[in-house]
Structures are given as C-alpha cells and as structure tokens.
Amino acid sequence: MPRRPGGRMQSTRPTLIGARVPRIEDDRLLTGRGRYxxxxxxxxxxxxxxxxxxxxxxxxxxxxxxxxxxxxxxxxxxxxxxxxxxxxxxxxxxxxxxxxxxxxxxxxxxxxxxxxxxxxxxxxxxxxxxxxxxxxxxxxPTVATADAALAADAPLLYPEWGDNLLLSMAPENPAVDAAFERFRTISGTYTTQRHAxxxxxxxxxxxxxxxxxxxxxxxxxxxxxxxxxxxxxxxxxxxxxxxxxxxxxxxxxxxxxxxxxxxxxxxxxxxxxxxxxxxxxxxxxxxxSCHARDTRIELSAAVREDGTIAALRGRVRTDLGSGEAFPGGFGPSLVAVGSLCGPYRIPHQCVAVEGVVTNKTPLGGYRGYGMPEGTFAIERLVDKIGRELGIDPLDLRRRMILDPDDLPYETAAGARLDSGSHRAAFERAVEIGERMLAEERERAEPGAHLGVGYATYIEGVAASAFSVTGIRSGQDSADLRFDPDGGVTVAVGISAMGQGAHTSVATLVAEALALPIDQVRVVMGDTDTAPFGLGSYASRSAVVAGGAIAQAAEVLRRKGTEIAAHLLEAAPEDLELADGGFQVRGSPGSAVPWAQIARVALTRTFELPPGTAPGLDARASYEPPGIDHGPRPDGKMNAAANYTNSTHAAVVEVDPGTGVVRVRRYAAVHDCGRVINPLTVAGQIHGGVAQGIGGALHEQLPYEDGQPLATTFADYALPTAGEIPDITTEELCSPAPEIPFGIKGAGEAGIIGPPAAIASAVEHALGVTGVDTTPLTPSAVRRLIEEARS
The missing domain is CATH 3.90.1170.50 (Aldehyde oxidase/xanthine dehydrogenase, a/b hammerhead)
Structure with missing residues (x-):
C-alpha cells in the first residue's frame, strides 16, 4: 500500500496539521475550571x-x-x-x-x-x-559579584574548592589562533542582567x-x-x-x-x-526561586577584509549565585557558547566558560536558556564590525548567512543544521522592518527619535539535558489506546503549562489515525497514568511526543489494516486510511470505521482474523536521532534534535529627554518546520517576545552587598500590556527531514531575539553606539546619551 516517508499509510482526508484549530484546553481554563x-x-x-x-x-x-x-x-x-x-x-x-x-x-x-x-x-x-x-x-564576608569572587583574596563560599569556580572550561583551538594571527581583531563585551x-x-x-x-x-x-x-x-x-x-x-x-x-x-x-x-x-x-541570565560575554572576532568572521574566541562568565540548584545553573552558559555562531558561516570558535559562585540566589533555567545571551553578543558584535569597517551591518549579515545550498551544515560548535530558511527569513524580516519604520515615521511627531533593529538566530530544540542533570537524555513516550466506541486515549510523558500541549498532542494523534480531533482524549502530568517521560523544556514537547505518537500510531494502523481487510474481505494492500477509518482504495462505499474495528478488537474478538490477538493499543518511546549527550572527541557537540531559525525586527521610539524606550512595532519571521497549529505557534511567539521585551527594557534583580533590592512586584518591573506592541508573525516552513511529521519546536524562539533587536534599534534611533548591556532602563539610556555628547 502507498506510504508516506517514514512508513505512514496514505490518507484520503485533508491534513489537520497546519489547521487553525481552537485550543481544546482553553474553554476549561478561561471559565475558571482549571485546578492549580x-x-x-x-x-x-x-x-x-x-x-x-x-x-x-x-x-x-x-x-x-x-x-x-x-x-x-x-x-x-x-x-x-x-x-x-x-x-x-x-x-x-x-x-x-x-x-x-x-x-x-x-x-x-x-x-x-x-x-x-x-x-x-x-x-x-x-x-x-x-x-x-x-x-x-x-x-x-559577602561575595557580591562574579569579579569579586575571582579576586585572589576573595572569601570562599566552599572552602574545600580553593576558589569560587563551580566550573571552568578553557578549550584550545589552533585554527582559531591561526585566524587571529592572520586577520584584524574586533572585540566587545556584552552583559545580560539577572532577572527571573x-x-x-x-x-x-x-x-x-x-x-x-x-x-x-x-x-x-x-x-x-x-x-x-x-x-x-x-x-x-x-x-x-x-x-x-x-x-x-x-x-x-x-x-x-x-x-x-x-x-x-x-x-x-x-x-x-x-x-x-x-x-x-x-x-x-x-x-x-531560581534567577536567570546574569552573564557577561567577552567576544572577539578575527575579521577578513570583507567583514566576514573567520573565527570567534572569548569567554562566557556567569554569576551562578550560590550554585545550589538542580539542574545546574551553568547549563545556559554552555548553550550560549553553542549559539554564538547563529546562522552564519563562521568556521571556527574557541570560547571559555566560567561559572562563578556568589552570595546570591542560585541561577537556574529560564526560557531561552542561554540563547538570548549568546544571540545578544554575536548580533551586537556583527553590528560593531560593520560600523568599524564601514559596511552596512545588514549587508555584512548577507555575506555570512547560510543559503539553502549550504545545508546540511555543521556550525563551529557542532550543531548540525539539516534544514532551515535562514536567508529567506532574514530578507523578509528586513522588508517588514523597513516598512514598519516608514509607517511609524509618517505617524510620528517631527523630530521623533525612531529606529529599527534586527536579530537573527537559530534555536536548538529537544535538547539533551544529560550534561546538566546527569540523568536525563532525550527520549519520551506515548500510549495510544482505543476504546470500544472508536475513541482514543493518548497518554504522554510531556507536561502542560499553558503552551497548548493538549491541542498539539490531540492534533497529531488525530492526524496519524485519520480521526476527528474531538475523539481524542489526552492524559499527561500523572506518573501513574502517563508513560515515563522527561517533561517539557527546551522546546521538546512536540518533537518527542510527536515521534512517540507516530511510532505507536503506526502499530495501530497496521493492526487496524489487518482487521479491516478481514472484515471487508479485501487484501490489506488495497486499503487506505479514510476519514475515520479504512476504505478500499477507489471505493468509498467499501469502508470500515475505527469504531467497528475497535469493537472487534476489544469486545467481538471472535470476528478477529485468525492469529490476531485481542486489543487495540500501543506504547512507543522515541528519541530523536543524532543528539550528542556529551562532547565528541573534537570538543564539538550537537546537543539538540533540530534547529529552528528566525529573524526579528523591532521599531522603537526613544525620548532623549527621559531615556524612555517604547517598542512601537515588532515582527518575527519564524521557521519551526511544519506548523502543527498556527494559533498555538503565534501564541508562543507573542508570549516569548513579551518576555524578551521585559528583559531588554524593564526587568532586573539588583543586589547590594548580597542583599536583594527587588523582592516584590513594586520593585521588580514587569512589562504591562501598555509596553507590548502589536506583534506581527510570519511562518516559513522547512520541514525537519528526520523528525516525524516534519515538526521542530517553537517554545523558546520568541524570547531570543528582542534584546539584540531592541538594542540595535535604540542605537539607530539615537545615533549612538555601545548599547551592549541590558536592561535599557531610562537611566541607562540617559547615560548612553550623555556619554555620546561628551
């Protein structure tokens, strides 16, 4: 019988994947029937x-x-x-x-x-x-900062260590050294503040x-x-x-x-x-509760005459607080190193990592997990290279960004990019950004300080967590069970936390079995009823649950085909999936619904084909291929199952008198492979961008001699709806060739770009340079303006 790539039987009904299906969990949550x-x-x-x-x-x-x-x-x-x-x-x-x-x-x-x-x-x-x-x-004595912790006479948080380094990695790369001996060096230091x-x-x-x-x-x-x-x-x-x-x-x-x-x-x-x-x-x-970011990246580029980067080297230094966290708060530092090359042809890198303990709340995970920090550093450095060499930073990016012909491509850190729309997403975002800036200029008062900035990056999805937990790798599981009426209960090991996981899982099951989505019941979040799984983090849920669902559904389709062929007195190879069951190819009148197949398998077992066991259920575990759970002998590591790509454009208005930055327009051109549900993906991007704006402009957790200064929402400034503009999202589609359904992931993409895009836009609006630290609070912007004037 004809099958899709990966062994899937052909279906005659329209696909559910990509349909704008309303989220099935929202009615319960929005009417107050949620249980927290x-x-x-x-x-x-x-x-x-x-x-x-x-x-x-x-x-x-x-x-x-x-x-x-x-x-x-x-x-x-x-x-x-x-x-x-x-x-x-x-x-x-x-x-x-x-x-x-x-x-x-x-x-x-x-x-x-x-x-x-x-x-x-x-x-x-x-x-x-x-x-x-x-x-x-x-x-x-208090150890107040990472720099103070590394002083020769610093008090020790863990005296048995002999210093205040939870980890220190100083790799060597002769190819990087050779590039820096040959080419011009341009450097910068980029700091992302502590927030939560x-x-x-x-x-x-x-x-x-x-x-x-x-x-x-x-x-x-x-x-x-x-x-x-x-x-x-x-x-x-x-x-x-x-x-x-x-x-x-x-x-x-x-x-x-x-x-x-x-x-x-x-x-x-x-x-x-x-x-x-x-x-x-x-x-x-x-x-x-664990804090996040608090990272300084010192980054240098060996730059060819045309501005392209031959090699990167530097150091990621993170203030881990007390270090008493599980999973370890050092993980984002490693991810930051892995994301520095972004979607660019940068052949070599050598970046050290220092995880420093101080007398602050322990650092842990937060959406983006090192990728916003790494993206902020490389995007700010590329802008600086363009300025110093007199090259338009957008043209400089065009010289380095990956083309379709470059794929598959391995980055200097070891990430294997097998698909993507890196150049197309970049060009489309620039087109949208220039249009948004022109429209805002038409509306603005004379003399308004408007600017546009961009950030382009890749996001690793469904990453291994072994290096930061010692116990988690990359697999997950799914149980699919038919009931006698033809409905399906699916139990998965991932977790729901508002990201639309129930809808995504139900859609994939309905797609794989050619069922209406309302015939699928989703179970998760209970270790007694859900199969073993590693949970939801690293934009992994759709990839790993989808892979397990695809494998379990294939078992059910094969058994369903055998039973349907027996009931129809047809050859199994003559059947195809139809809407709600199986039919003889070319003969819609000769069909058997899943409900009848389920009744035979579960209650009318005497009608089963000879030698077929009762029951209609399947369990599968799935681990995406190609994930490295530790560095390879060359020091490189492909820690993620796949990689999305995106370019963001931000239009800001800056009041030079007060230093207030307002994001007027925002756009994200995003590629997460085959989109399961456009509504869910847009929601993920919008929410991530809102958090990214908060991190770029407002949120911070300052300390003074070890005492936290923001311990309520009166002091910790979250953005409100008034600070978040309308957000334009466009989805490109580069299906993941080795992942079932061609999907990637979208959970963290929205938060990665805003700090870099907004910083670039502020520089453009004010005609200043050196926007290398977040948050861009009014006082910080005023200092930039005063420094530029002096």
Whole structure:
C-alpha cells in the first residue's frame, strides 16, 4: 500500500496539521475550571511555612524551634540539624559538588536560604510561629559579584574548592589562533542582567502518605523527574511515589528545577502522617526561586577584509549565585557558547566558560536558556564590525548567512543544521522592518527619535539535558489506546503549562489515525497514568511526543489494516486510511470505521482474523536521532534534535529627554518546520517576545552587598500590556527531514531575539553606539546619551 516517508499509510482526508484549530484546553481554563496547586485540598491537611536567612553569607550557630513548637496550632518545627535526609546528590560529575542541604545547618550562602520549617493548622498560624524561631548566624564576608569572587583574596563560599569556580572550561583551538594571527581583531563585551521568569503562579507542593504510597501534587514541568529524585532522596521505591501535576500557571524553565521545599513537604507528610501543603508567596518567589541570565560575554572576532568572521574566541562568565540548584545553573552558559555562531558561516570558535559562585540566589533555567545571551553578543558584535569597517551591518549579515545550498551544515560548535530558511527569513524580516519604520515615521511627531533593529538566530530544540542533570537524555513516550466506541486515549510523558500541549498532542494523534480531533482524549502530568517521560523544556514537547505518537500510531494502523481487510474481505494492500477509518482504495462505499474495528478488537474478538490477538493499543518511546549527550572527541557537540531559525525586527521610539524606550512595532519571521497549529505557534511567539521585551527594557534583580533590592512586584518591573506592541508573525516552513511529521519546536524562539533587536534599534534611533548591556532602563539610556555628547 502507498506510504508516506517514514512508513505512514496514505490518507484520503485533508491534513489537520497546519489547521487553525481552537485550543481544546482553553474553554476549561478561561471559565475558571482549571485546578492549580493552590486548589488542591486534602482531608486533615496542614500547612508549612519556612524560616529563611536574612544574611547573604553566614555560619549557622544555632536554630532553636522550641518557642515555635509551643505556638497555637503548631504540629511540628524542624531545623536542618533535625533532618535525617540530605544532602542532595550531586549527579553531574564534571562540575564541583555543592552538597546542598534541604535546610541549612552549617552555612547559608544567599538571602532566602531555608533554615527551618514550621507546620501548623493553617498558613497564618505557621507564619506566626515561624517568627518565633530563634536563629543565631555568624556573618561572613559577602561575595557580591562574579569579579569579586575571582579576586585572589576573595572569601570562599566552599572552602574545600580553593576558589569560587563551580566550573571552568578553557578549550584550545589552533585554527582559531591561526585566524587571529592572520586577520584584524574586533572585540566587545556584552552583559545580560539577572532577572527571573516570574510566572503568574508561584511554586507549590502538596503531599500525602497513606501508609503505603506517597502522592505528591506539584507545580512542575517534569513529573517523572520529580518522582525519580524524591524516591532517591527519601529512600522510597519509585513505584511507591506518585507525582501529579495539576494545571500549571506558567513554567518558563523556572519550574523545571527541583528545590528544597519539593523534598521537605513530602518528608513532612510522611513524618506527620497527614497531608501537608506549602504555597510560595511572591516575596519568597523573587527571593528563592531560581534567577536567570546574569552573564557577561567577552567576544572577539578575527575579521577578513570583507567583514566576514573567520573565527570567534572569548569567554562566557556567569554569576551562578550560590550554585545550589538542580539542574545546574551553568547549563545556559554552555548553550550560549553553542549559539554564538547563529546562522552564519563562521568556521571556527574557541570560547571559555566560567561559572562563578556568589552570595546570591542560585541561577537556574529560564526560557531561552542561554540563547538570548549568546544571540545578544554575536548580533551586537556583527553590528560593531560593520560600523568599524564601514559596511552596512545588514549587508555584512548577507555575506555570512547560510543559503539553502549550504545545508546540511555543521556550525563551529557542532550543531548540525539539516534544514532551515535562514536567508529567506532574514530578507523578509528586513522588508517588514523597513516598512514598519516608514509607517511609524509618517505617524510620528517631527523630530521623533525612531529606529529599527534586527536579530537573527537559530534555536536548538529537544535538547539533551544529560550534561546538566546527569540523568536525563532525550527520549519520551506515548500510549495510544482505543476504546470500544472508536475513541482514543493518548497518554504522554510531556507536561502542560499553558503552551497548548493538549491541542498539539490531540492534533497529531488525530492526524496519524485519520480521526476527528474531538475523539481524542489526552492524559499527561500523572506518573501513574502517563508513560515515563522527561517533561517539557527546551522546546521538546512536540518533537518527542510527536515521534512517540507516530511510532505507536503506526502499530495501530497496521493492526487496524489487518482487521479491516478481514472484515471487508479485501487484501490489506488495497486499503487506505479514510476519514475515520479504512476504505478500499477507489471505493468509498467499501469502508470500515475505527469504531467497528475497535469493537472487534476489544469486545467481538471472535470476528478477529485468525492469529490476531485481542486489543487495540500501543506504547512507543522515541528519541530523536543524532543528539550528542556529551562532547565528541573534537570538543564539538550537537546537543539538540533540530534547529529552528528566525529573524526579528523591532521599531522603537526613544525620548532623549527621559531615556524612555517604547517598542512601537515588532515582527518575527519564524521557521519551526511544519506548523502543527498556527494559533498555538503565534501564541508562543507573542508570549516569548513579551518576555524578551521585559528583559531588554524593564526587568532586573539588583543586589547590594548580597542583599536583594527587588523582592516584590513594586520593585521588580514587569512589562504591562501598555509596553507590548502589536506583534506581527510570519511562518516559513522547512520541514525537519528526520523528525516525524516534519515538526521542530517553537517554545523558546520568541524570547531570543528582542534584546539584540531592541538594542540595535535604540542605537539607530539615537545615533549612538555601545548599547551592549541590558536592561535599557531610562537611566541607562540617559547615560548612553550623555556619554555620546561628551
């Protein structure tokens, strides 16, 4: 029978992939029927509150919980010295161990570090009692910045290390050295500030132990990873731990981390033999949930006479805070190195990495995961090269950007690009950007300072996480099960956190089996009902779930073909998938629906073909091909399954009197392979761009001598709807040749481009140079203007 590439049977119905299908999860969420972690209430439940360090660096002399234990409604109070569990395992062997305690009992290394926990009838009583815990800390000198941490006489956060480097990588590349000896050098230093994901829903955990099994409800992006880690730390068999993820009000990588509270609340439930809940407040969230970015990239290019780059070298230095994070906060630094070459023909690079510990909240994951930082550095450097050589920066990019004939192409870092529309996306974005600037100039008051800027990049999707976890590789699973009425239940190991995962999964199942989408029920986020999976991060969900769905669906199609052929008294090779079942090719009247096939397979088994087993279900696990889980002998690494590409255009208006930057128009021309649902992809891009604008202009987490200065939304400036312009998105389509359905991923693309595009636009608007640091707050812009005048 005719089959599509990859073994798929031909279908006679129009494809669902690419259709603008309304998201199936939205009605429930928008009508208030969502169930988030704070909605989980168990009989007899008590609540926890934490005592946290007010000092950034100190030795713990004593933590006395006796007064708290005598407070009304209190059931328990524990300090670090009381805990029989911990420290947490250090699973990544190639970085230094931090031996993180669940409650600090020897040393605190950041403000907000948990010292004790109090459990009471409700949160109010728990917090009142927590104030009675007597903590004695002996202050230690504060390590305030990454530069200070590397000074010869710097205080040490981990004295056994001998310095403050969690990791230090200094590769060598003779080809890079040769290029720098031969060609002119142009350099720059590019800094991305510390900020945070700030999801609408903070973190939270509810745990219950029934004497046999532990059930944990948690707001996370990776339920099975939580189960694995909980079982290991608490000394339980994984089969005796059930992890349930309710609706998640935003994850953005910050909920891909595991935190001390995630272990402590389940331990408390086991110890007290009653359900325990902890819901993080916003102050706690900004203090203790992992921060992000805080990276300085020193980058130099060996530049040929025509401006093209022969080689890159430099250093990525990241302030990791205390380093007490899992997965490790050093991961984005590695991704930044891998993204520096972008979609350009740059044959060689050699970039060092330094992960420095300081007395700040630990660094972790955030949407983009190093790619915004790397893109900001290379795009700013390309603009600088163009200025210094008198070459239009757009023409310089045209000289380096990949053409279709260059593909497949391996970057200097080892990324294998097998498809993409790098030049087409760039040219289209420039066309849109010039038009938007002209239109804004027509509307603007005389003398308005308007400018346009661009950023072009690639995004690795479905990446391996082994190098930052020591336990996660790249696979995921799917179970497909027909019911007797012809409906299908699909269970997948990925997680939903607002990105439209239910709709994407249902679409792919309906597409693979030629079913209406409303006949597909999606299950995820429960380790008892979903097959083992690694969760949702790194724009991986559609790729890995889609691959597993394609393989499981192929099993069902083959069995369905055998049963249909038997019922129709036809040869299997004469059948084709039709809308809702199978038909004899060219004879629509000779058809069998899936409902009839399911009834035969599940209830009327006497009608099955001889030798065919009952049942109509299949499970498959899928790992995308070609992923490196560690560096190859040449030091290169293809860490992702595939790579999207995009170019962004930003039009800004700058008020030179106040320094206020307003993004007037924004466009993203994006290529994520075959688009499952244009509405979902547009939503992903819009949301990412909004976060990118926030990071470029507003959001920051400043510290003064280890004390955080933005611990509420009164101080942490998130963009509002008034700061986000209308966003134009256009999708190109370069199907991934080795991935089922030809899909790639779209979860992080929107956030990567705004910092670089907006910085370039501000330079254009003001006629200044040196916009090399974010955020571009009014005071920062005013300083740029004053420096230019002087």
């Amino acid at each position: 972690i704070a909605d989980v209430v168990r009989p007899g439940m008590v609540e926890a509150a934490f005592v946290r360090s007010e000092l950034p660096h100190a030795e713990v002399r004593a933590v006395d919980t006796s007064a708290a234990l005598g407070s009304p409604g209190v059931h328990a109070a524990f300090s670090g010295a009381d805990l029989p569990i911990g420290p947490l395992p250090d699973l990544v062997e190639w970085v230094r161990p931090v031996r993180q305690s669940l409650l600090a009992h020897e040393r605190v290394r950041y403000v907000g570090c948990p010292l004790a926990v109090v459990v009471a009838d409700d949160r109010y009583l728990a917090e009142d009692a927590a104030e009675l815990v007597d903590v004695e800390l002996e202050p230690l 994901a700030a999801p609408l829903e903070t973190r939270g955990v509810v745990a219950e132990h029934d004497g046999d099994r532990l059930t944990v409800w948690i707001s996370t992006q990776a339920a099975h990873l939580v189960r694995t880690m909980l079982a290991g730390v608490l000394g339980l068999a994984e089969r005796d731990v059930r992890v349930i993820t309710p609706d998640v009000g935003g994850g953005f990588g910050q909920k891909n981390q595991l935190y001390p509270e995630d272990y402590l609340v389940p331990w408390l439930a086991m110890r007290l033999r009653r359900p325990v809940r902890w819901i993080e407040d916003r102050h706690e969230h900004l203090l203790t």
